[in-house]
Amino acid sequence: MALTLGYPSAERVTLCATDDVAARLEDLQDVLAQGPGRLAFTNGVHVRALLDHAEDPRWPELSGAVRDELGPVVAEAFPMRSGGEVVGVVTYHLQPGSSLALDAEDCQLVTDLVGAAALDHDGDHEWGAVAGTGPWGDRSAIHQATGMVMVQLRVDATDALALLKAHAFTSGESLAATAHHVLDRSLDFPTTDTGEGGAP
Incomplete structure (x- = not known):
């Protein structure tokens, strides 16, 4: 399970992930800008998806990456609402053929309770408050x-x-790890002068 706030925005942050699979699934959705979590946030509805090349054509890149890295995964994404606004998403990951302990309606209720508890009700959400x-x-x-x-x-x-994001995806690491490589100067993106004047 992963809990992510501000899903499609620049301030998007995953507050918690219960294991490495949940963390990587959230990171891939962020890097590729597609997936059930984004759809749940945008449309405000529960989204269930089997992430596998052959099963869900809505997100071919994500499905392929998840299958290659994690094996086929069922993702259950629920919008987290506070004060009538969708503020985040709770995503559960399951093995194909398995199901959640609660039905979808109860999962949505729990997700909304988490949203109400995690954020103020005034609608003034400061994602970067800490x-x-x-x-x-x-x-x-x-x-x-x-x-x-x-x-x-x-x-x-x-x-x-x-x-x-492209570097993170091609190197198979998280976006945060790539960012830290840039900050510690072990990764940079130098330009190359290709003009006719020769090397600078």
Whole structure:
């Protein structure tokens, strides 16, 4: 199980993941910008998906990556609501053929209770209220690394973050790990002068 706030936004942060499979599933959805969690957040509905090449054509890249890294996984994503607003998603992962202990209606009720308990009811949600600590520390590192890539390549934030996500995906590591490599200078994205004037 994983609990993620601010799903499609730049402030997206996974508050907890019960195991490595849950953590990697959330990271892949973030890197690839697709999956049942994003759909549950956007549409405010429960989404069930078998992530396998042959079974769910809605997210071919995610399905393939999950199957290759984790094996076929059933994902059950529930929107987490507070004060009438969808603020996050709780995603459960299961083996194919298994089911949740509670029915979907009860799972949604529990998810909404978590949302109400985790956030204020005034609708003024400050995702970065404790930035630099716990899971927000990783998100802060991603923001800092994005800024460094912007400077290195002279690109905007969207392109810089896309490059970080592409590197994370191709290297098979989490986005946070890639960000930390940029911050400790073990990874950079240098430009190469290809003009006719030769090497700089």
